Amino acid sequence: MNKAQLVVISGPSGAGKGTVCKQLLQEMKNLKLSISATTREPRIGEVDGVNYHFTSKYDFEKQIPADSFFEYAKVYDNYYGTPKQYVIEEIEKGNNVLLEIDIQGALQVKDKYPEGVFIFILPPSMKELKNRIVGRGTETKEAIEKRFNSALKEISYVKQYDYCVVNDEVNEAVASIKSIIIAEQCKVKQDIKNIILKFKEELSC
Numbered sequence: 001m002n003k004a005q006l007v008v009i010s011g012p013s014g015a016g017k018g019t020v021c022k023q024l025l026q027e028m029k030n031l032k033l034s035i036s037a038t039t040r041e042p043r044i045g046e047v048d049g050v051n052y053h054f055t056s057k058y059d060f061e062k063q064i065p066a067d068s069f070f071e072y073a074k075v076y077d078n079y080y081g082t083p084k085q086y087v088i089e090e091i092e093k094g095n096n097v098l099l100e101i102d103i104q105g106a107l108q109v110k111d112k113y114p115e116g117v118f119i120f121i122l123p124p125s126m127k128e129l130k131n132r133i134v135g136r137g138t139e140t141k142e143a144i145e146k147r148f149n150s151a152l153k154e155i156s157y158v159k160q161y162d163y164c165v166v167n168d169e170v171n172e173a174v175a176s177i178k179s180i181i182i183a184e185q186c187k188v189k190q191d192i193k194n195i196i197l198k199f200k201e202e203l204s205c
């Protein structure tokens with residue numbers, strides 16, 4: 001009955017977006033992950049079509065003028081983009097769609113689709129952020145520095161979001177995000193005309 005939500009999650013690298021989103025998707029069956037395209041090299045264990053659609057720079061750049069992306073951005077020297085068709089299809093089917101994207105991308109989505117729900121994930125501290133990026137062990141020393149040095153600037157964008165969630169304990173962060181999505185779906189502004197129409201139709205049968 002409630003309108004499908006477009007849920008946008010951003011935050012600095014290492015805040016735990018991937019970890020939180022994975023558990024959220026397991027717990028919310030009507031929440032579908034939009035798999036992004038990227039020109040970044042796969043990390044060990046990452047699978048094409050599961051974590052990302054891994055794409056060459058040439059193919060990515062060809063898809064930009066073809067209007068294939070809902071949004072796209074260059075993040076840490078690589079392209080990342082949200083395939084448009086998947087998002088539209090899932091929203092039309094009535095499913096909630098999750099985008100885990102960077103701030104530049106989120107701001108583009110906010111322009112095109114302001115009724116989305118914009119959530120920023122924060123680490124409990126900068127020290128813990130560093131521990132998590134280093135502890136993940138997936139980046140070179142140089143890439144770690146680049147990501148950590150961007151973090152403070154990225155965090156200053158939190159005010160452009162509707163909600164911020166501190167990822168101290170994963171279970172608690174996931175519970176907060178679930179509550180946000182459920183509350184957004186119950187907002188009176190959501191599809192209320194259709195709900196009333198449906199009740200009227202039922203009564204007139």
Ligand code: ADP
Nearest residue numbers: 013014015016017018019132136167168169170
């Ligand atoms: P992001 O997607 O934001 O870059 P990840 O989900 O990859 O971050 O998490 C970065 C690292 O921090 C991973 O090693 C992950 O296991 C760890 N991590 C994530 N959330 C927590 C948490 N709440 N407490 C402790 N470690 C966490």
Ligand code: 5GP
Nearest residue numbers: 036037072073075080081082100101102105
């Ligand atoms: P990573 O390389 O760690 O997987 O992702 C790097 C950054 O790119 C993260 O901030 C992640 O949220 C962002 N990202 C992933 N997919 C997309 C996307 O489709 N669009 C944009 N704009 N950013 C993305």
